[in-house]
Amino acid sequence: MMKGKIRLGVLRCDTHAYWYAPFFAKCDSDRFRINDTACYNIFCSLADPYKLDIPWVPGFTIASCWDEDEERAKEFSATFLDTAEIAHSPEEMADKKKIDAAFIADCSGDGHDKLKLARPFIEKGIPVFVDKPFAHNFEDARALVRLAKKHRTPIMSASLLEYNTVAKQFARRFDEIGEVGMIVVKGVGSVGLPGIIHGIALVRNFFGDGVESVQAMGDVPLHESASWKLNAGGLPDFKTKRVPLNYIHMQYANGKQGLVINGPMDLFPGRCDFHATAHSKNGTLHSPPIGDPEFMGGGAVILKLFRKMVQTGKPVISYDSLLEKMAIVDAALLSQKRGKAVRLREIL
Numbered sequence: 001m002m003k004g005k006i007r008l009g010v011l012r013c014d015t016h017a018y019w020y021a022p023f024f025a026k027c028d029s030d031r032f033r034i035n036d037t038a039c040y041n042i043f044c045s046l047a048d049p050y051k052l053d054i055p056w057v058p059g060f061t062i063a064s065c066w067d068e069d070e071e072r073a074k075e076f077s078a079t080f081l082d083t084a085e086i087a088h089s090p091e092e093m094a095d096k097k098k099i100d101a102a103f104i105a106d107c108s109g110d111g112h113d114k115l116k117l118a119r120p121f122i123e124k125g126i127p128v129f130v131d132k133p134f135a136h137n138f139e140d141a142r143a144l145v146r147l148a149k150k151h152r153t154p155i156m157s158a159s160l161l162e163y164n165t166v167a168k169q170f171a172r173r174f175d176e177i178g179e180v181g182m183i184v185v186k187g188v189g190s191v192g193l194p195g196i197i198h199g200i201a202l203v204r205n206f207f208g209d210g211v212e213s214v215q216a217m218g219d220v221p222l223h224e225s226a227s228w229k230l231n232a233g234g235l236p237d238f239k240t241k242r243v244p245l246n247y248i249h250m251q252y253a254n255g256k257q258g259l260v261i262n263g264p265m266d267l268f269p270g271r272c273d274f275h276a277t278a279h280s281k282n283g284t285l286h287s288p289p290i291g292d293p294e295f296m297g298g299g300a301v302i303l304k305l306f307r308k309m310v311q312t313g314k315p316v317i318s319y320d321s322l323l324e325k326m327a328i329v330d331a332a333l334l335s336q337k338r339g340k341a342v343r344l345r346e347i348l
Contacts, residue, residue, distance in 0.1 A: 006310050007063035009099040009126075011090060011117055013076035015039060016131055017065075017105035021080055022052050023303050024060040031079040042292045055300040059307050064093050094120035101310045106131035108226070110193040112233035115140050115147075122153045127310045129302075130157040133197045133329075134322050136233040138347050141326040145319045154315045157322055158302045159201035161274060161290070165297030167205045170287040174278055182257045182279040183207065188272060189262025190223040192236040192243050193329065196262050200328055202274055202290070203250060203258030209321050212253040215341040216332035218246030220264040235333075248332045251341070323348070 010017050018036035021027070022043055029050045033040040045051040062080050066087040067073040077084040087093035093102070102121040104114065111133040121128045122144075134157035135141035148155045161167065174180045183206050187199025222241040236243035243262075250258040265272075273291035277284060288294075309316045327347040335342040 005061045006059055006307065007098065007100045008060050009064040009066070009087070009093045009102045009121075010062055010076070010084065011066050011093070011102060011104045012106060012109075013065055013067040013069075013072045014105055015107040017076060017103075018079070019107070020103070020105065020299060020303065021062060021076075022054050023057045023299060025062050025080045025083070027052075027080050028078070031075070035075050035079050054296060057300055057303040057307065059311075060303075063099050066090055066093050090117055091120045094124050094126060096124060096126060099126065101127045101129070101306070103129045103306075104131055106133075106194070108191065108194050109133075109230035110233045110235055111136040111140070112231075115143055118144060118155065119147065122147050122151050122155065125151060125153050127153060127313070128155045129306045130155060132157060132159040132201070133193050133326070135326055136193070136235075138323065138326045138330040141323055145323060148315075148319070154309050154313060156306060156309055156315065156317045158305070158317065159198050160295040160298040160302070161198045162201035162205050163298040163301040163305075164202070164205060164290055164294065165301065166288065166290050166294040167202060167276065170276065170278075170285070171206055173285055174280075177278070177280040177283040177285055180206070180278045180280050180285075181255065182259070184277045184279070185258070185260045186273075186275040187260050187262045188265055188274070189220045189243050189246055190236075190264040190266070191226050192222075192231050195265075196243075196245050196248070196260075197325070197329065198274065199260035199262055200248065200250070200325060202276060203260060204325065206276070206278070207252060207256050207258060209324050210252050210254060211250045211258075211324060211328055211344055213251045213341045213343045214328055214331035214335055215249045215251075216245050216247060216336045217339075218336075219244045220246050220262065221266070223265045225265075244336050245329075245332050248328075249341075250328060 018039045043052040062084040065084040188195035219242040248260040273289040276287040331342040
């Protein structure tokens, strides 16, 4: 069991780096407000602009940070009281004398660079958190898992929706209508895989693993916030300015069903809320909105799991579960191309 604070290396100083870091690192509130206004507005106390209303997860210190844009890394380090040394490359950061674990942040990317970013840490036995999506596709996800097993280095990945505590509270109401057989999720599709994976994760929050087949159809307009640089793997299609997988139907082996409707962001401007509806033979339940303020509980759960993984040196989320999530995406894309359902075993 590791003693003392975990020296963390943060890669990609984007909005998710700013979103997760205040759970475990003190910050300069004025710099935080300037460098990531969106996160600051979510976290700051209405009564005191210099106080953050966010669950505290002790046990970490930010020892190093890296971003392709070095100025952004310097701003991130300064925001969190200059505890982080600026690394010039992931390879430079991957030094056991400097860090105990790596945290790959990703707010808006499609995962095409996750294998490349995680490799130097896994090969040196440094545990890694891979922000959603775990990878760009199933092939890359399987390569990550094989690399982790080969070097006996624990890795994990998670969506804030998969561990969302408001969704867990909603699930405790299911007894009101008896056994729930279907979940319908209002998701977000027009930013590409980053949003789509959240909708899939929310279904899995309720029903877990065990998807047998997937069927998908439709597309939505590409949102202006989607970045070609962060989504270089082909989803979304920047030439046609469309994003596939508007509808994803997940059929479970036990008969349960999940439907994710990945609507355009402009349908609900200024909101990143997800909603879930549970159906049984006796009736229907509707969840409250699950948006940025409600993501906090899930963030705390994820960081506690990450802390446990680093301290014990053992995986805390099964690799089969990580792989199934990416297999669902691949199956959905193949289903849309074929125009019929695709069994997960074809991907796995």
